[in-house]
Amino acid sequence: MSALPPRSIAIVLGTRPELVKLTELIRLLGPAAHVVHTGQHYDEELSGRFLTDLGIPEPTYLTGIGGRPRAVQISAALAQLDALFLASPPLAVVVQGDTNAALAGALAANARSVPLVHVEAGLRSHDRNMPEEHNRVLIDRLADVLCAATPDNRANLLAEGISPELIEVTGNTVVEAVHGQLPDAVERAAHLGRLGLAEDGFVLATVHRPENTDDPVALRAILTELVALADEVPVVLPLHPRTRARVEAAGLASLLGPLRVTRPLGYGEFLALARHAALLVSDSGGVQEEVTVLGRPLVVVRNSTERPEAMADFATLVGPGPELGRAAREGLALGAAGRARLGALRSPFGDGLASRRIVELLGVVASRPGVYAAA
Incomplete structure (x- = not known):
């Protein structure tokens, strides 16, 4: 060293x-x-x-x-x-x-x-x-x-x-991180094109926290709700290696089939997708902050949050299970007008x-x- x-x-x-x-x-x-x-x-x-x-x-x-x-x-x-x-x-x-x-x-x-x-x-x-x-x-x-x-x-x-x-x-x-690393419109369109996605036409999900991945019951419940959602709109799931290992250990690999599973994404790639997702579903603390800069709705799958500022306008806190699906459909129902309203709001996390x-x-x-x- x-x-x-x-x-x-x-x-x-x-x-x-x-x-x-x-x-x-x-x-x-x-x-x-x-x-x-x-x-x-x-x-x-x-x-x-x-x-x-x-x-x-x-x-x-x-x-x-x-x-x-x-x-x-x-x-x-x-x-x-x-x-x-x-x-x-x-x-x-x-x-x-x-x-x-x-x-x-x-x-x-x-x-x-x-x-x-x-x-x-x-x-x-x-x-x-x-x-x-x-x-x-x-x-x-x-x-x-x-x-x-x-x-x-x-x-x-x-x-x-x-x-x-x-x-x-x-x-x-995080505010300057998002502004500094978000690809331009042409590059964002290229990222969407490679995955066959349309602007505002998909859900972007991430799952990595131990409270969700180390509990096979919680993990099954989350994946089950994402699969049900995938019947209505494409669901993109960049899969963390640790999460993949937990999915396989719990015998849940078949639930990945209906989802558009990708390798882990670079930060710019992730922001490009997040910027044009109709909805995000995540247990990440950082994503709770990032959606306030990108102006996107989020369903937070956790027992608690240390970022209540995001909950006022941008995010909903739920546990795994049917409430996840209900909150996701409510987020999708915001439509273009709702996303435009979020996009016009100032992030509570600074300038x-x-x-x-x-x-x-x-x-x-x-x-x-x-x-x-x-x-």
Whole structure:
């Protein structure tokens, strides 16, 4: 494992959503940014393609973490990050969201007294069954600067007794990620054409969360509802390798037949389809944010959400089973007029300048004028 360059900002990440949401921040920091990839999600088909497609410089990779249990992921990443920060202390550490990688980065920064900046602070589902809820609460307690995406996120932090001086409402970096990575109209049309899809004429679905994939009953219920929906409109399902393995282990592979199953998509490809889907069905947190920028309706298949801002206009929260089908048909019934109304709304997650605000905060935190490419 190579040492960090001197006078660098360590960007610790380990999953594809973190890559997406931190791309613009990394670009703005320029040579000052050094990406450390824990390998929480790593394979060439998924994270490797994301790195290439997003134009992120080659990271420093940790080893022995991907595919391991949560405690092992955190402890193994923490040990390696601690050694890295001891050998070459960064000016600051940036973590994003609520992953095991983010918690390991936060603990390592705290242990070595390196200033910690938490991007997307203050999200709360109030669901203690979610490992991510524990991660995000712990990270917020360790952070020196908490970049809250929305005023509601700030209110959550204040309610927990966190000093207001540590909190800045920056917006969510997902807004600039979508604007920056959404292909133009010609390329979007090409993506649709390759799959034989018409604008506003299909449903785009994703399923990957353990609460849905690790429970064969829930997984069967979701796929059954998607199959029923496919009798009325094409349903496109980019299939995560982990989800495919769970489908096969549960003996549910036959339910994939009526669906248009694709390989995992690059971020631009996914946005191209999402922009023209009549409806999305997903258990992803990021998709809840992305639809507010794209102006598309969404059915969220989860027990709880940490993004209630999306629920006001764009999304409906349901469990697996018949309520999924009912909510999906209601979303499709919005029609062109309903989608136009959503498209005219401002995203509750900000104005697309979050990364620039965070870079400015990093300049203050590190107290090293002139270090940053864009500060």
